[in-house]
Amino acid sequence: MRWNRAALLLAACSFTAAAAPRIDNLAVKPNPAAFAAGKAPEVEIVVGVSRAATGPRDCGATLDLGDGSRPRQLDFGVATTRSLRHTYKKGGSYRVTVKGAGKLPCEGSREVALAVTGAPEPAKKPPVKKDAPKKEAPKKKDVKKDVKKKDEKKKDTKKDAKKQAKKEEPTAK
Numbered sequence: 668m669r670w671n672r673a674a675l676l677l678a679a680c681s682f683t684a685a686a687a688p689r690i691d692n693l694a695v696k697p698n699p700a701a702f703a704a705g706k707a708p709e710v711e712i713v714v715g716v717s718r719a720a721t722g723p724r725d726c727g728a729t730l731d732l733g734d735g736s737r738p739r740q741l742d743f744g745v746a747t748t749r750s751l752r753h754t755y756k757k758g759g760s761y762r763v764t765v766k767g768a769g770k771l772p773c774e775g776s777r778e779v780a781l782a783v784t785g786a787p788e789p790a791k792k793p794p795v796k797k798d799a800p801k802k803e804a805p806k807k808k809d810v811k812k813d814v815k816k817k818d819e820k821k822k823d824t825k826k827d828a829k830k831q832a833k834k835e836e837p838t839a840k
Contacts, residue, residue, distance in 0.1 A: 688716045688726040688743065693765050693777035700755060700781065705788030710781065713750040714765050716743055716773050727769030733761035733781065740769065755783045 692715040700708035716726060730739040732753050741749045755761065761783065766776035 688718045688723065688773050690728060690765055690767065690773045690775040690777055691715055691717045693763065693779050695763055695779050695781050698779070698781050700783050702758065702783075702785030702787060707754045707756050707787060708783060709752050709754045711750055711752050712763060713748055714741060714777075715748045717747070723771060726767065726771050726773035728765050728773045729768040731762075731764045733763050741765070742769070743773065755781075756787070758783045758786045 692713075694713045694715075696711050696713075697708075698710070700710050702708060712730065712732075714728060714730065716728075718724065724745050726743050728741045728743070730741055730751075732739070734755055734757070736753075739751065743749060759782075761781040762778055763781050764776065764778045767773040
């Protein structure tokens, strides 16, 4: 009788461990990804899990995009797949990995190599005219002269306005 209880307990533990959701695929599309007209490529990453008919339904995983960006946390809930989009800003070879993580980690891990071809176009600078003379910043003396000229013009304008007003005044007879 004792042996039957131990066997039953061992079988229950084995069944629970075998029933945990398992990461069974990782896909990256397109692969290879290429820059187009200087625009960085956006890829779709799909992670899938499989589950036994009974046992835990939920599990979590961590997705590392391989480009130095922060890892993404995936929570599957009752879903069997999770997908996301990511833009790679530089050309090169990357390793995209997913592995179980969190309070209820999925079992297993997967890894896919991703090739990103091309490179972003360098920022275009406006064309520089070679024949155009370079403008120099005005010297302090020139700035002072300009201010004096403006002040003199204002004074002249005021004087002219006063003269005009005197001409237009009716004279008393």
